[in-house]
Amino acid sequence: MSNYYRNPLETTITIPNVEIIDGTTFYNIRVTCFHNIEWTVLRRYRDFHDLHEKLVNYSIGKDLLPKKKVIGNMNSKFIEQRREDLQKYLQTIGHIMQKHMPIEFVEFLDYHKYDVIFVLQNMALDIFKNGERYLMENEGMWTFTILELHAITTRLRLPCPHQELQSSKFDFSHILDFCSNLRSLKVTPTRTTCDTKEDVLQELVNPIGTSNILASTLNFELSPFPNVINLEFYGIVPMNVDSNARIRENCEVFTVTFTRAQNIQNILNPESIHNNSVTDEQWKSIKTVNFGYNDIWQLDPALKLVPNVETLLLDGNRIRGISNLRHLPKLSILSLNNNLIEDLTNWCMELGNIQTLNLVGNNISSLKGLSKLRSIKSLDLSCNMIKDFDEIDEIAALPILEILGLNGNPLAIEVDYRPRVMARFGDRRNEIVLDNERCTAIENDKAMVLAALRKSRVR
Numbered sequence: 001m002s003n004y005y006r007n008p009l010e011t012t013i014t015i016p017n018v019e020i021i022d023g024t025t026f027y028n029i030r031v032t033c034f035h036n037i038e039w040t041v042l043r044r045y046r047d048f049h050d051l052h053e054k055l056v057n058y059s060i061g062k063d064l065l066p067k068k069k070v071i072g073n074m075n076s077k078f079i080e081q082r083r084e085d086l087q088k089y090l091q092t093i094g095h096i097m098q099k100h101m102p103i104e105f106v107e108f109l110d111y112h113k114y115d116v117i118f119v120l121q122n123m124a125l126d127i128f129k130n131g132e133r134y135l136m137e138n139e140g141m142w143t144f145t146i147l148e149l150h151a152i153t154t155r156l157r158l159p160c161p162h163q164e165l166q167s168s169k170f171d172f173s174h175i176l177d178f179c180s181n182l183r184s185l186k187v188t189p190t191r192t193t194c195d196t197k198e199d200v201l202q203e204l205v206n207p208i209g210t211s212n213i214l215a216s217t218l219n220f221e222l223s224p225f226p227n228v229i230n231l232e233f234y235g236i237v238p239m240n241v242d243s244n245a246r247i248r249e250n251c252e253v254f255t256v257t258f259t260r261a262q263n264i265q266n267i268l269n270p271e272s273i274h275n276n277s278v279t280d281e282q283w284k285s286i287k288t289v290n291f292g293y294n295d296i297w298q299l300d301p302a303l304k305l306v307p308n309v310e311t312l313l314l315d316g317n318r319i320r321g322i323s324n325l326r327h328l329p330k331l332s333i334l335s336l337n338n339n340l341i342e343d344l345t346n347w348c349m350e351l352g353n354i355q356t357l358n359l360v361g362n363n364i365s366s367l368k369g370l371s372k373l374r375s376i377k378s379l380d381l382s383c384n385m386i387k388d389f390d391e392i393d394e395i396a397a398l399p400i401l402e403i404l405g406l407n408g409n410p411l412a413i414e415v416d417y418r419p420r421v422m423a424r425f426g427d428r429r430n431e432i433v434l435d436n437e438r439c440t441a442i443e444n445d446k447a448m449v450l451a452a453l454r455k456s457r458v459r
Contacts, residue, residue: 001150001213002115006158007034008098013109015087018079025079027086031109039211041110048086054104055093065089114211116158119151124174131178140183145190146236147208149220152179153242156224176224184230185222189215197293200235200258216240222247229253229285237261238270248283254306255290262295265302284308292316292335303327314339315358325350337361337380344369359384360405367394376401382435383408392424407435419446426451 004011012032019026024044032038045068052065066085090109097105103121111118127134134142144152155172189203204216221242222228231247232255256267268283286306293316303309304327312328315337325331334351335358342362347369351357356378364384370376371394379401387410395401406412406421412435414420422429422439429439429447439447 001147001154001218002031002033002037002111003117003154004033004101004111004115005117010034011094013087013090013094015083015090018083023074025074027083029090029109031111033115037114037211037213039110039114039209039213041108041210043108045082045086047108048089051104051108055102058097058102060093060096064092110210113209114147114213116151116154119148120155120172120175121170123148123151124170124172127174127178128169128171131174135178135181140181141186141230142178142182142184143186143188145188146215146218146220146240147190147213149187150218152224153220156221179224180226182225182228184232185225185228186232186234187220187236188234189236194235194258197258201260204235226250231255232257234258238267241270245281248281248285250285251283252285253288253290254283254286257290257293259294261291263298263300263302264291264296265300267291267294268302268305281305282307287311289313299324301327322347322350326352329353332356334358348372360408365391367391370395371397374399378403380405381409382406385410387411389414389420389424392421396424396426402431403433405435416446416450419443419450422447423450423454 002011010033014030014032015027016030017028019028019042026042026044027048029041029043030038031041048065049068052060052062056062066082066089093105101111101118106112106118106121112122113119152175189200190208192203194200194203205214207213208215219240219242222231223246226246227250228247229250230253231251232253234255235258236256237259238256259267261267269281282305284307286309288311289306289309290313292313296314296317297319299314299319299322301324303324307327308330309328310330311333312325312331313333313335315335317336317339319336319339320341321343322336325334329352331351332353333356334354335356337358338361340362341359341364344364344366345368348371351373353375354373355375357373357376358378358380360380361383364381365386365388367381367386368391370379373395376398377400379395379398380403382405386406389411395404404421411417411421418434418437418439421434422432422443423446425432430444432439
């Protein structure tokens with residue numbers, strides 16, 4: 001990311017070429033900064049003229065801008081000469097304004113999109129005007145891009161830039177005050193709204209805007225957010241976080257979705273990637289964990305870092321079985337929808353006090369392993385491979401089971417599916433909500449008959 005005020009002499013402004021779009025000549029401006037950070041800006045001559053009208057107020061000579069030409073302005077030689085003249089104009093302005101770049105020039109060259117200080121200047125001005133309203137309307141929740149957080153982190157390590165001294169509107173403290181009042185923080189690669197994991201991941205490897213800056217290379221820290229209790233990384237892996245020690249103390253809800261993280265250790269303990277071990281730094285306040293739609297394939301020992309978690313959401317991963325859940329004595333809700341689970345054998349050994357278990361969209365055909373989950377109230381097995389009604393006997397004796405989902409299984413298309421399932425629950429059939437519906441009077445009568453017939457056959 002660019003940092004103009006640290007390296008003003010390393011910045012070059014050129015116009016390498018022009019583009020003709022719908023009969024209009026656009027000048028392709030390239031800004032190149034320290035460490036070869038660069039971006040491009042397309043501007044018409046009219047844009048240069050409007051800029052110059054504003055810069056005159058900063059004691060810039062009126063005759064510095066090349067004159068307008070009405071006739072022959074599409075001549076190739078003229079366009080080339082004007083390109084050279086406008087390039088010289090921008091370089092001259094850049095030299096004159098080196099110590100104090102006016103906001104008009106900043107926005108003309110898009111510094112406010114890609115440079116640390118000018119990104120923050122733009123953010124501070126917006127927060128100065130609208131910060132209180134944002135906090136009130138969003139109930140203490142805000143979304144930052146990884147570029148914005150990288151800019152904040154970089155600024156924390158810098159002395160106060162000259163630009164901030166010119167006006168209190170640009171003061172960095174506006175941003176810090178805003179951050180300290182947030183209760184919910186979401187971090188995304190860019191402001192673009194993406195609906196699929198592939199699109200989000202593509203944002204990380206695509207250059208931001210017209211620059212060569214990659215979101216995946218930008219690190220940030222969370223120290224400016226001491227009061228955040230709801231933290232969400234959308235496509236961002238914690239490896240991009242320089243320090244999360246402060247967040248660990250207060251965070252109650254932690255969400256990391258749409259990443260390529262393969263295990264929980266990579267998320268809760270990113271330092272382990274380098275030292276291959278789990279630290280003892282626990283997220284003691286966390287009650288809800290949502291690590292859905294990543295590439296997680298195992299539940300590893302890093303779960304001990306969230307000992308007080310009550311809700312664990314792991315939908316849309318590559319999980320085939322469960323382990324290490326005994327580290328979570330308070331776990332009551334577990335969601336493993338759309339994974340690769342086939343075998344439930346010995347699950348009761350891992351799920352001591354589970355109340356809600358969601359297993360939609362897996363490859364489950366047998367319910368052996370669930371018969372001892374005596375604390376379970378809600379069980380969703382929709383869209384699996386269950387075809388034998390005898391499998392229902394594995395869960396029919398669960399004493400407080402109330403909600404059951406079986407839609408989308410092969411047995412759900414059988415004749416009298418609902419009464420045949422309800423019959424397995426005996427006298428408790430009227431207490432069961434099957435596929436979001438209670439037993440009707442007709443279904444109840446059929447279930448009673450089926451239960452009686454089945455009982456007589458057993459005898």
